[in-house]
Amino acid sequence: MKDKKLYIPGPTEVRKDVIEEMNQCLFGHRSDTMTDLYTTIVEDTKKFLETDNNVIVLSASGTAFMESSILNLVDNKVLSATCGSFSERHANIAERLGKNVDRLEYEWGKAVKPEDVRKALEKDDYDAITCVMNETSTGIRNPLEEIGEVMEDFPDTMFIVDAISALGGDYIDIEGSNIDxxxxxxxxxxAMPPGLAVCVVSGDAYDKEVNSDSSSWYGGFQRSIDYYNRKGQTHSTPAISLMLAYRKQMKYMLEEGYENIDKRHKEMAEFTREWAYEHFDMFPEEGYMSQTVSTIKNTRGINIAELREKVDEKYNMAFANGYGSKLKEKTFRIGHMGIHDVDSIKELTDAIEDVAGL
Ligand SMILES: Cc1ncc(COP(=O)(O)O)c(C=O)c1O
Structure with a gap:
């Protein structure tokens, strides 16, 4: 099969040598080789993200941390800021876990506003607030930095952030934004193959879990952090091959640096937006547009399913339709994250122009 170029909001393109790194003999997960591998990826991740908080690399997809963050930190009430499908998923998970959930709800395409967060937190006591950094279903980048300033005044409420489609491609000062x-x-x-999730946990969140009534076993922060501090390993058998790939990719990311990566993503987002304004329109609220996923309004009434199929057939490239039944044909999405750059995004926009006759 010829390699298909991925412009969906994940999985995205992965370097060939990173994939090849997985083609190595296995070793025991309690060996010194494992300790060396796991401590390297944890410490390199802290360095890359410029954080002194605890880092956990877990064999799971990120949704596991949506669930465990609630189990570990919410005894009673959680405020869920919802502005699309993934932030709604976090609220739904909390409900399924039997928690008392208040939603701070926004129309799809709109961003969470810090002053609303302040008002909601002043009205009631919450164990935590959940907020998505980048709402992948709508292409909204929430103002986490300003929400973080509000959180400064509510130190007993944990600030939980789903940054699944942004972290590493859009700079965030974790401690400076009071994120737990x-x-x-x-x-x-x-830009790695799927199967690992990364979570950064503050000391306050660690302490809150220790003192809480319930916590997750597999996704328990304390268990992972203690195991790492004692043995430099994971609490159960990890996806060793993926961690080998992670080590390699993280070296690339450290070499380029977060600032440069952030800049490259900003350039891709700006390029994509300009292109969208020329031929279509953007869907998300002005001033809150994502740096990693552009959601473009289908102002021409093009058949998006057909367009995707034809771009795939002729150019072997995949981009995404709108998310869910609400936005499927009304929008389409271009994922510009990971190892892409403006030139590779232009290859896709040229392909779309050709196929759609723009
Ligand atoms: C914002 C956000 N949250 C959660 C998820 C779920 O991630 P995963 O499938 O890796 O668990 C996604 C996936 O696209 C996402 O974009």
Whole structure:
């Protein structure tokens, strides 16, 4: 099969030598080789994300941390800021776990506003607030930095951030934004094969879990962090081959640096937006557009399913339709994350122009 170029919001393109890194003999997960591998990826991730908080790399997709962040930190009430499908999933997970959930709900395409967060937190006591950094279903980048300033005044409420489609491609000062828990899946801006999730946990969140009534076993922050601090390993058998790939890719990311990666993503987002304004329109609220996923309004009434199929057939490239029944044909999405650059995004926009006759 000829390689298909991926412009979906994850999985995204992965370097060939990173994939090849998985083609190595296995070793025991309690061996010194494993300790060396796991401590390297944890410490390199801290260095890359410029954080002194705890880092967990778990064999799972990021949704595991959506669930465990609730189990670990919410005894009673959680405020869920919802502005699309994935932030709604976090609220839904909390409900399924029997928690008391208040939604701070926004229309799809609109961003969470810090002043609304402040008002909601002043009205009631919450164990935590959940907020998505980048709402992949709508292409909204929430103002986490400003929400973080609000959180400064509510130190007993944990700030939980789903950054699955942004972390690593859109700079965030984790401690400076008062974020207690932030997690991602590696198949997004980390440009790795799927199967690992990364979570950054503050000391306050660690302590809150220790004192809480319930916590997750597999996704328990304390269990993973303690195991790492004692043995430099994971609490159960990890996806060793994926971690080998992770080590290699993280070296590339450190070499380029977060600032440069952030800049490259900004350039891709700006290029894509300009292209969208020329031929279509953008869907998300002005001022809050994502740096990793552009959601473009289908102002021409093009058959998106057909367009995707034809671009796939002729150019062997995949981009995404709108998310869910609400936006499927009304929008389409271009994922510009990971190892892409403006030139590779232009290859896709040229292909779309050709096929759609723009
Ligand atoms: C914002 C956001 N949250 C959660 C998820 C679920 O991630 P995963 O399938 O890796 O668990 C996604 C996937 O696209 C996402 O974009």
């Amino acid at each position: 828990v932030i997690f991602t899946s590696v198949q997004k801006a980390f």
